[in-house]
Amino acid sequence: MISVEEALERIIAEISSLGETRVPLSSSRGLVVAQDIIAHDDIPPFANSAMDGFALRSQDSRSQNGVPPRLRVTGGVAAGYVADHAVEEGTAMRVMTGAPIPPGADSVIQIELTRYDGPESTWVEVQQEVAPNNNVRPAGEDMHKGQVIMQRGTEIGPWEIGILATLGYANVPVIRRPRVAILGTGDEVIDVDEPLRPGKIRNSNSYLLEAAVHRAGAEAHRLGVAEDTVDSLREKFREAATYDLILTSGGVSVGDFDLVKDIMAEQGNINFWRINMRPGKPVAFGHIGSVPLLGLPGNPVSTAVTFELFGRPVLRKMQGHTRLLKPQIPVVVEDGVRDRAMRRHYVRAHVEWHDDHFVARTTGNQGSNLMTSLLRANAFVIVPEGGVTLQPGATAKAMMLDWPEV
Ligand code: AMP
Ligand code: MG
Secondary structure, eight states, rough: OOOOHHHEEEEEHTTTOEEEEEEEGGTTOOOEEEEEESSSSSSSSOOOOOOEEEEEEEGOOBTTTOOOEEEEEEEEOTTOOSSSSSOOTTEEEEETTOBBTTTTTOOOEEEGGGEEEEEEEEEEEOOOOOOTTTTEOOTTSBBBTTTEEOOOOOOOOHHHHHHHHHHTOEEEEEEEEOEEEEEOOOOTOTTTSSOOOOOOOHHHHHHHHHHHHHTTTEEEEEEEOOOOOOOHHHHHHHHHHHSSEEEEEEOOSSSOOOOHHHHHHHHHHEEOOOOOOOOOOOOOEEEEEEEEOOOOOOSSSHHHHHIIIHHHHHHHOOOOOOSSSOEEEEEEEOOOEEEEEEEEEEEEEEEEETTTTEEEESSSOOOOGGGGTTTOOOEEEEEOOEEEOTTTTEEEEEEETTSSSO
């Protein structure tokens, strides 16, 4: 039996990031850019006004013997248009924010520092001297043509999307999303729309995993449920082996019908199949052909916990992320954890901020078959291996499931 850390290390070592593809800009959030993003234009593309005001030659703004200069207004430029003539000595042009600076002008005086006679005024009185480039946003001030703006490996969020938009990246080179095959196992497992019959339970895990895979940014494909026979498993694995990752649930323990490991050994390899943790000791990792397979335990809570611990980092690595793991923070465990575990225990809990520290309250009975222990859980309190109990008010580490990876 290996430790959680060793298991994670051994899994991650076998996973590489997937190939590159292009996606429309508005579908790129959460993906990672696969190439350096270069500015193909200066941004802003042209010198423009930072204010509503008058474009002028700065030397024309100097007062003569204390009298503010009065300039002739020869026209105006709105944002989106260009001036059809130049600003010459003794003249000015009305400009709006974002309008290109007319030729001849080197400065803009904001409207509040002038006097003029309404929108059609033919004159403007300049009430303060302005320096060259006053209120002028030069071309390329933000980004210049040829500059690397984002390095490959950058995760795309809303702000990156804004930058890609201004640079004209209608399609973005990204690491593609993994395609994940999700396979249930067990003669007892029926689909959600079937009525319960004696001995049968509904398939929780495939749906739980489908949603968890989506949340990790990958594509999920439910391939149904294999019966507990070698033939049925072989057939399902044949199909599953065309995906980037296979996730199974159940059938990896030591029962008579736990056949997933047998098929792994037959058609690929088993890297390990037990981890010193609870819930979720029977986790198998290996390959079917060259496709990595993560065999998660059958109990739905174990499936959920082991996916967060191992499946999610795998999918992040495949997508080119470098930050793979959820942060762990110190919390005060309000209600304690009484049951001794020899294995590392991941206790479902709700963590929230209280005055000046984080407080965890466990979600009740922690049996790995009790799905209600997942409700309201936004964290796992980590109880170290070795029969440790946490008294109420003890401090422990919690893995924050709803915080971004670090
Ligand atoms: P196993 O490891 O196959 O013995 O499964 C362990 C437990 O998980 C058993 O009680 C199974 O009935 C249950 N189980 C296995 N697969 C699923 C599933 N897809 N949905 C809900 N429970 C399952
Ligand atoms: Mg089973």
